[in-house]
Amino acid sequence: MSIDSAPTASATALDATSGAATRRDILHRLLMTLGPILAALVIAGFILLAVGVDPLAYYGYVLEKGLFSPLGIQQTLTRMAPLLFLAAGLIVAFRAGMWNLGGDGQFLLGAVTAAASAPMLVEILPAWPALICSFLIAMVVAMIWSLVPALLRAYQGVNEIITTLMMTFLGTSLANVLVKLVFRDPATTVPQTRTLPVEDRLPRLFDTTVTSGLLLGLAAIVIVHLVMTRTAFGLKLRIVGANPRAAVHAGLGVPGLTIAVFAISAGLAGLAGAVDIIGVQGNVRADWNPAYGLAVIPAVFLARMNGFAAIGFVFLLSVLSIGGESAARRLGVPNHFTLVLVSIVLIVLALAEYIDHRYNQSRKA
Amino acid sequence: MSGSSSSSVAGRDIVALEGVTKRFPGIVANDSVDLSIRPGEVHVLLGENGAGKSTLIGMLSGLQQPDEGRILVDGKPTPITSPRHALALGIGTVFQHMMLVPTLTVAENLLLGGPWWQRPRSEELETRVAEITSSLGITVKLHAKVSELSLGEQQQVEILRAMVRNSRLLILDESTSMLTPKGIEELGALMRRLVEQGLAIVFITHKLKEAAAFGDRISVLKLGRKVGEIPPERFRALGEQEIISEIVELMFGKQKDDPEAAQRPTRTIRADAVPLLQVADLSVAPTENAPGLSSISFDIRPGEILGIAGIDGNGQKQLAEALAGQRAATRGSVRLEGTAIDALSVGERRKRGLRYLTDDRLGEGTVGTFPVSINFFLKQVGAAPFWRSGVEQRAEIDRHAAELVREYDVRTPSLKTPVARLSGGNIQKVLLARELAEGAKVVIFNKPTYGLDLANTLASRQRIRDTAARGLAVLLISTDLEELLVMCDRVAVIANGAVVGTVENTDDARTRIGRLMIGLAA
Numbered sequence: 001m002s003i004d005s006a007p008t009a010s011a012t013a014l015d016a017t018s019g020a021a022t023r024r025d026i027l028h029r030l031l032m033t034l035g036p037i038l039a040a041l042v043i044a045g046f047i048l049l050a051v052g053v054d055p056l057a058y059y060g061y062v063l064e065k066g067l068f069s070p071l072g073i074q075q076t077l078t079r080m081a082p083l084l085f086l087a088a089g090l091i092v093a094f095r096a097g098m099w100n101l102g103g104d105g106q107f108l109l110g111a112v113t114a115a116a117s118a119p120m121l122v123e124i125l126p127a128w129p130a131l132i133c134s135f136l137i138a139m140v141v142a143m144i145w146s147l148v149p150a151l152l153r154a155y156q157g158v159n160e161i162i163t164t165l166m167m168t169f170l171g172t173s174l175a176n177v178l179v180k181l182v183f184r185d186p187a188t189t190v191p192q193t194r195t196l197p198v199e200d201r202l203p204r205l206f207d208t209t210v211t212s213g214l215l216l217g218l219a220a221i222v223i224v225h226l227v228m229t230r231t232a233f234g235l236k237l238r239i240v241g242a243n244p245r246a247a248v249h250a251g252l253g254v255p256g257l258t259i260a261v262f263a264i265s266a267g268l269a270g271l272a273g274a275v276d277i278i279g280v281q282g283n284v285r286a287d288w289n290p291a292y293g294l295a296v297i298p299a300v301f302l303a304r305m306n307g308f309a310a311i312g313f314v315f316l317l318s319v320l321s322i323g324g325e326s327a328a329r330r331l332g333v334p335n336h337f338t339l340v341l342v343s344i345v346l347i348v349l350a351l352a353e354y355i356d357h358r359y360n361q362s363r364k365a
Numbered sequence: 366m367s368g369s370s371s372s373s374v375a376g377r378d379i380v381a382l383e384g385v386t387k388r389f390p391g392i393v394a395n396d397s398v399d400l401s402i403r404p405g406e407v408h409v410l411l412g413e414n415g416a417g418k419s420t421l422i423g424m425l426s427g428l429q430q431p432d433e434g435r436i437l438v439d440g441k442p443t444p445i446t447s448p449r450h451a452l453a454l455g456i457g458t459v460f461q462h463m464m465l466v467p468t469l470t471v472a473e474n475l476l477l478g479g480p481w482w483q484r485p486r487s488e489e490l491e492t493r494v495a496e497i498t499s500s501l502g503i504t505v506k507l508h509a510k511v512s513e514l515s516l517g518e519q520q521q522v523e524i525l526r527a528m529v530r531n532s533r534l535l536i537l538d539e540s541t542s543m544l545t546p547k548g549i550e551e552l553g554a555l556m557r558r559l560v561e562q563g564l565a566i567v568f569i570t571h572k573l574k575e576a577a578a579f580g581d582r583i584s585v586l587k588l589g590r591k592v593g594e595i596p597p598e599r600f601r602a603l604g605e606q607e608i609i610s611e612i613v614e615l616m617f618g619k620q621k622d623d624p625e626a627a628q629r630p631t632r633t634i635r636a637d638a639v640p641l642l643q644v645a646d647l648s649v650a651p652t653e654n655a656p657g658l659s660s661i662s663f664d665i666r667p668g669e670i671l672g673i674a675g676i677d678g679n680g681q682k683q684l685a686e687a688l689a690g691q692r693a694a695t696r697g698s699v700r701l702e703g704t705a706i707d708a709l710s711v712g713e714r715r716k717r718g719l720r721y722l723t724d725d726r727l728g729e730g731t732v733g734t735f736p737v738s739i740n741f742f743l744k745q746v747g748a749a750p751f752w753r754s755g756v757e758q759r760a761e762i763d764r765h766a767a768e769l770v771r772e773y774d775v776r777t778p779s780l781k782t783p784v785a786r787l788s789g790g791n792i793q794k795v796l797l798a799r800e801l802a803e804g805a806k807v808v809i810f811n812k813p814t815y816g817l818d819l820a821n822t823l824a825s826r827q828r829i830r831d832t833a834a835r836g837l838a839v840l841l842i843s844t845d846l847e848e849l850l851v852m853c854d855r856v857a858v859i860a861n862g863a864v865v866g867t868v869e870n871t872d873d874a875r876t877r878i879g880r881l882m883i884g885l886a887a
């Protein structure tokens with residue numbers, strides 16, 4: 001449902017960024033975004049009440065753990081690193097009108113190849129080149145994984161929503177198989193890859209536990225934003241996304257651009273996997289699948305595919321997911337309640353759009 | 366000219382506008398306009414590009430709401446809140462830009478909008494459609510997908526759709542822009558029959574002859590204001606020429622006698638010059654509902670304008686697209702300045718100097734949500750000086766765009782306005798400006814003046830002539846025979862994807878083209 005309404009939303013967002021975005025428009029946008037979020041929190045609160053949980057306590061725990069406790073906020077910021085990479089990848093794809101929903105498969109394959117290569121490479125190379133190589137390997141593997149949907153879409157017009165979703169199932173299974181059969185650490189009993197020693201991982205920022213991957217993620221999303229809004233390449237992608245027939249007419253090489261979009265989007269998802277492993281986890285356990293890829297999609301929609309706004313929403317999402325995990329443990333709510341919350345936000349947002357539109361019409365009538 | 370009079374069907378307004386004002390950011394599109402629409406009358410709405418005609422009917426059809434003033438339906442103030450509401454009130458509209466769903470068939474499009482719980486009544490539809498099409502003298506492929514139809518055919522479907530709904534008020538916004546002279550005449554006769562049955566019709570056109578021939582009452586808009594009206598009594602008292610000159614005076618403020626009757630070109634083309642464009646045996650495979658091309662051959666020499674005449678949907682679009690590289694040819698060759706370009710992509714052909722002005726300005730010509738400025742350079746993305754090392758040079762883009770806006774008189778509130786918000790004719794000016802930019806050698810114009818008002822049509826024709834005079838080769842595709850006759854050196858007639866004959870544009874060209882079009886030898 002959110003997918004249906006998204007293209008129009010992106011279209012309005014595009015001319016909002018390029019057109020004269022007056023102060024009033026921005027205020028209106030802000031209201032139209034924050035209002036629904038508040039409303040959704042209230043609705044979710046009623047659901048919590050209905051299952052016998054004190055919503056205030058739940059939200060209190062979420063904020064306490066996700067935002068206000070020193071340890072929690074550091075975890076939140078650390079969690080942002082892979083999410084930002086994923087969001088950057090989605091912005092490229094969605095602005096070009098391509099629905100890469102295969103982020104999770106690409107993420108996991110990136111993670112597994114990073115986990116497999118990094119411990120080996122640090123033994124033979126100096127630390128930095130080793131990590132960079134490992135990042136690159138993860139990126140390339142994820143890119144290759146996107147080739148099937150990319151080629152099918154570019155040359156056969158096969159809908160990429162279906163193919164990327166199918167590839168994500170295959171990708172998750174393949175990642176698992178690789179962990180269990182190929183890259184399994186012989187030294188442990190639980191199936192997992194070899195662990196990258198803590199001192200070889202990405203450095204932490206200052207005296208905190210926040211990974212420096214956060215900075216990489218921020219850089220990635222800002223670069224993507226600038227490329228999409230300021231360069232010829234970004235404009236070409238946006239033309240393909242906004243009017244594919246105009247792209248053909250204007251002489252753009254649409255198949256090539258399609259493949260590029262998938263490669264960039266998947267490559268960033270692969271980097272997200274790598275940054276999570278090399279920065280934080282150190283290894284991949286069998287059956288590990290945090291499903292960040294799907295969770296990030298709503299944040300990107302809410303941000304209307306604007307990179308800077310996406311940083312804000314990814315932060316909110318991190319708070320929710322770190323705080324939500326803790327609150328869920330303490331109150332006995334299922335861990336997935338954060339997903340329920342996010343989906344309520346989306347539904348309320350769509351309703352608000354609709355009501356706003358009707359209101360504008362009737363005010364003039 | 367007009368047959369029936371308003372007196373026979375009583376002069377109460379079906380719909381009336383009172384002091385209607387509509388503002389858009391940076392512009393007043395309609396400025397306290399009064400309009401009365403009566404049964405039994407064809408009310409012609411005239412005005413320059415951007416005068417506010419489409420906006421006015423947008424409000425009548427529920428797409429938009431007035432900022433001030435009110436709309437009376439049957440004498441009662443009635444806010445028309447949605448297109449569905451307008452239909453329920455008996456107001457059917459054919460919009461200037463196609464509003465059909467391209468992925469559905471014609472029949473499905475006609476059935477859209479029924480209550481969702483009911484099964485669509487397709488048998489009923491077929492008989493209804495058969496009735497209307499036979500009286501209109503058109504054929505409509507009910508089971509073809511809309512995306513396969515040419516724009517002219519889509520326009521017929523739109524007209525049909527408005528008629529299937531049994532409207533009391535039928536609004537036609539530039540619905541003749543893609544019809545052949547014969548089709549236009551048939552539509553005029555049909556409108557006459559409909560108003561005689563007591564319908565009201567609002568008819569928007571840029572062709573003053575149509576206005577004089579089909580109208581009962583004329584209102585003229587200028588810069589959003591209504592600047593004049595010719596009521597039926599006066600209308601009947603005046604002859605065609607008097608009406609036209611009165612309109613021209615209202616619209617442009619200056620007197621001109623038959624402004625469209627320009628003289629035939631008197632260019633001299635060197636017969637021994639090497640052709641710039643050589644097309645030999647060009648063939649394209651037909652699809653189920655659209656003709657292909659069968660073995661088309663022609664040459665165009667520098668400075669020459671070759672016209673393509675024919676009813677829309679007979680392969681014109683396929684020809685233009687095959688030349689531009691947007692459609693794969695099954696056979697034949699295209700040579701530009703003597704070199705074969707068959708293997709080149711759209712972009713490469715353009716770089717070599719082949720330009721294609723599409724007739725589908727919103728579908729493929731522009732990106733509607735992008736600003737006017739970017740749309741000028743849509744085919745040059747990445748090229749200097751607008752992009753340097755791939756980075757957008759906004760100042761440079763805006764400066765050039767501002768020049769083009771001035772030179773081509775594009776009426777836009779700002780360079781940043783999304784191009785789809787411009788009036789139809791002004792979007793067309795953006796396309797013209799883009800394709801006539803430097804570096805062109807061969808230009809394919811597909812209905813270049815479609816949607817332009819009189820002054821802009823004349824200016825654009827002059828520009829095209831100047832283009833040819835600079836030594837370029839021009840292929841001019843048009844359904845408007847007059848246009849071809851005042852512009853071309855030779856005219857080829859296309860029917861069913863094949864060139865059925867080519868005639869030199871001499872004094873008897875009109876009859877010979879006419880004979881070719883109805884299937885006789887010239």
Ligand SMILES: Nc1ncnc2c1ncn2[C@@H]1O[C@H](COP(=O)(O)OP(=O)(O)OP(=O)(O)O)[C@@H](O)[C@H]1O
Nearest residue numbers: 389394414415416417418419420786787788789790
């Ligand atoms: N949705 C919109 N948003 C902003 N401006 C608009 C919108 N629709 C129309 N306008 C502006 O209103 C003015 C009148 O446009 P309109 O489409 O009514 O002209 P028109 O008389 O139909 O012209 P044409 O003969 O070229 O079709 C134009 O300047 C146009 O840019």
Ligand SMILES: [Mg+2]
Nearest residue numbers: 419461788789
């Ligand atoms: Mg118009």
